[in-house]
Amino acid sequence: MKEKFGRWHILFIEYLKRDWKKIIIWILGLGLFSGGFIPAFEEITKDGGLLGMYETLQNPAMISIVGPTPITKANDYTLGAMYAHEMLLFCSLFAMTISILHVIGHTRKEEDLGLTEIIRSFPIGRQANSLAVIGETVAINLLLSIFIAGVMMSFNVATISAKGAVLFALSISMSGIMGASIALFMSQVMPLSSAATGASLGLMGFLYVIRGITDISNVNLSILNPLGWTYLTYPFTENNFTPISFALVFSLVLSIAAFVLEGGRDMGAGYLPEREGRERARKSLLSIPGLFIRLNRGVIISWLIAFLILGAAYGAIYGDIESFVHSNEIIQQMFLHSRVSVEESFTATIMMVMVSLVTILPIVIINRLFSEEENFYLSQIYGTKVTRGQLYWTNTILATVAAILGVFFSILGLGGAALAVMKDSSMEFFDFLTIGFNLFPSILFFVGLAALVLGWIPRLGKVIYIYLAYSSLLNYFEDLLDLPEFILKTAPLSWIPRIPMEDFNTKIFILVTSISILLILLGYSGYKRRDFIEGD
DSSP states (O other): OHHHHTTHHHHHHHHHHHTHHHHHHHHHHHHHHHHTTHHHHHHHTGGGHHHHHHHHTTSHHHHHHHOOOSOOSGGGOOHHHHHHHHHHHHHHHHHHHHHHHHHHHHTHHHHHTTHHHHHHTSSSOTTHHHHHHHHHHHHHHHHHHHHHHHHHHHTOOTTSOHHHHHHHHHHHHHHHHHHHHHHHHHHHHSSSHHHHHHHHHHHHHHHHHHHHHHHHHOGGGGGGSTTHHHHTTOTTTTOOOHHHHHHHHHHHHHHHHHHHHHHTSOTTOOSSOOOOOOSSOOGGGGSHHHHHHHHHHHHHHHHHHHHHHHHHHHHTTHHHHHHHHHTOHHHHHHHHSSSSOHHHHHHHHHHHHHHHHHTHHHHHHHHHHHHHHHTTTTHHHHTSSOOHHHHHHHHHHHHHHHHHHHHHHHHHHHHHHHHHHOSSOOOOHHHHHHHHHTTHHHHHHHHHHHHHHHHHOGGGTTHHHHHHHHHHHHHHTTTTSOOOHHHHTTSGGGGSOOTTTSOOOHHHHHHHHHHHHHHHHHHHHHHTTSOOOOOO
């Protein structure tokens, strides 16, 4: 045992020195986001805002997104209860995502790049690197929990108790630790780091969808979901520490399993082998479109299946909406005086979430071109008669087509499942298509933005993801935070009227689409002029 993990503590210290800037940004960024919105929430609670938020968050659409609350009476809904209800699940997802990327990046990815082989050439244990990385991630998440709890208690709000703040912070840090254990396990099973990342994030997304269904149908089933152990602690209300112990045991068991699997595999290999390719390449690979479709085929198919499943999962909730409305007099009055039905309102909310997720796919495809360029994979093509325009436009058109398919598959899953479970509804499949594709220009805008960055400053391609996350969060908190109009308008989704609450605006639709096309053209202008970046 000592030989396997020998001198891991030395690597642990060295990794802290290596990642100190990242750690500071990690703790400050996620910590302030998790605990720093209390003053904004205090403003919301004024003038009866707390009662309104409680009723709003009882909507099935909101429960499927943010989770349930144990509060059954609006008068018992405090600032602390609302803060945990709104923030805890999303903060936990962010913590889990960051930990997954960190662990895979410093274990399996370094193994694929040959860096682990260099480290193992020194007198250290064969699995010392993995133990050092998982130890570093645990330490970061524990420091994060201390910081979050401190920030929350510093506001001296009566309903933000010390016990609740500590539990809130521990819930977020434990989600990060669970993410680290999942990532370490997937790093042993999958053949490549990219596959490990996809499997880890895919599992997280699957758990999120499942908990959305169980939170509405039977919240008691959510306790069987590892993701449920993060938000079913109910800080500031029940202060239930039991799910934390479940998460701790889960992380320990999965980590031990990961170390056992790592000890039995060869370096650079996974327990799921890579699928062998064909002996002879297809003729379609002789063309640039055929090659790019082949390179992105796996990504596109897996994302489309995910959109279909996610849409169907949300669509299955429609059967519970009618009973929910009739069980609550305030909600009945809310929709009685509205010109749209509860199903249509629910669809508009869910499609906003779905469109934000669909936007990731075309960004991934566009950034893939630079990744292939940077890793020398396209060097042989550069020496042929293939022009830069062929590479750029093929990739951009493929990304746009993938985005269209992503929206359609999301609508297909959502509308198909919804229409199957709804009774006496006035909605038709065309209504789902209208609501979904009305938001398509916002996706096209991100396509243009990613293409622009690819053409001029390709190393900043990942910044597009940050802007997308910022835009999604801004739209999510739009009704919650009293932000100036000019800040809200920095999110592309806010430029487009939301059908059916608002009327379709042809001018805005054409304008946003035109701006997106202009960005794509500007990106091409830079791509055909700049030097290729290979191996820098």
